[in-house]
Amino acid sequence: MPEQAMRVALKVDVDTHQGLGQGAPRLMRALQAEGVTATFFIAMGPDNAGRAIVRVLKNPGFLAKMRRTGAVSMYGWRTVLSGTLLPARPIALSFPQVIRALEAAGFEVGVHGYDHVRWQDRLDALGDAGVRAELAEAFEAFRAIARRPARAFAAPGWRTSAAALRALDEMKLDYRSDTRGRAPYRCAIGGEIFATPEIPTTLPTLDEVMGGPGLAARDAVVRFYLERFRDGELNVHTIHAETEGMGELDTFVAIVRGLKARGARFVQLRDAAAAIDAAALPACEVVRATLDGRAGWISAQGEPRERTAALSA
Numbered sequence: 001m002p003e004q005a006m007r008v009a010l011k012v013d014v015d016t017h018q019g020l021g022q023g024a025p026r027l028m029r030a031l032q033a034e035g036v037t038a039t040f041f042i043a044m045g046p047d048n049a050g051r052a053i054v055r056v057l058k059n060p061g062f063l064a065k066m067r068r069t070g071a072v073s074m075y076g077w078r079t080v081l082s083g084t085l086l087p088a089r090p091i092a093l094s095f096p097q098v099i100r101a102l103e104a105a106g107f108e109v110g111v112h113g114y115d116h117v118r119w120q121d122r123l124d125a126l127g128d129a130g131v132r133a134e135l136a137e138a139f140e141a142f143r144a145i146a147r148r149p150a151r152a153f154a155a156p157g158w159r160t161s162a163a164a165l166r167a168l169d170e171m172k173l174d175y176r177s178d179t180r181g182r183a184p185y186r187c188a189i190g191g192e193i194f195a196t197p198e199i200p201t202t203l204p205t206l207d208e209v210m211g212g213p214g215l216a217a218r219d220a221v222v223r224f225y226l227e228r229f230r231d232g233e234l235n236v237h238t239i240h241a242e243t244e245g246m247g248e249l250d251t252f253v254a255i256v257r258g259l260k261a262r263g264a265r266f267v268q269l270r271d272a273a274a275a276i277d278a279a280a281l282p283a284c285e286v287v288r289a290t291l292d293g294r295a296g297w298i299s300a301q302g303e304p305r306e307r308t309a310a311l312s313a
């Protein structure tokens, strides 16, 4: 029964220098060994991860999470200090060969912002011009490395705004994957409805799940995920080069094997986007929400707009 087929789009976010230099190549090899594909979104600018970690240290709830998830052992001190005590290293421009190798191997590669930390911490403060500058730098770096324009964008930290959606619409991308949600939709904020299809992440991330109640052991985490992938739907699972590509690779591979055993079909987000009839997508309000296991707000798919035009016709 083809309508029951489970589609899985793995979205690999690469946030740091170490993530692109070490995590992404390891994930690429693991995915190739399993015979599954994925879409990589790469932060194109400087690695200021240390600034994010300083922010985290100021938040008492998050200090516990840092300890629980072993952030220092996971990222290493070089990343933890990057952009604070040590200079920020460029991410994409340090490893153009990794980006080209991903593309040569048939993986999809898109843009995950320029300065990940600046976007995540200061999106609203950046204003229209600041958002456009971040996007211009990111897409230019991508073009210089990949020798073609990028066709997709994934917002750092799942944070977006009307200014960002407006600027991205003007770039006429094939799709965006900026938010958390249920299924593809068109973003609406206030009175505006944006044209570019949004393909949201549908599952929680491993760093949100790890260490939750009853989720200390790897088997429990794998079971937790396998219960949440849905038959007959497009499941978008965001993983991180710094997490699944480093210390949690075995957990990730166990999830992939469980999905393969259930007959999942692994797709790239660009293929999912190509199959979408954009005009038929519902327009849903983009709301700011919080998630268990994650600090601060993220952008999420809200309720569909009333189709008043259709009702009155």
Ligand SMILES: [Zn+2]
Residues within 6 Å of the ligand: 013, 014, 015, 112, 116, 156, 157
């Ligand atoms: Zn990210």
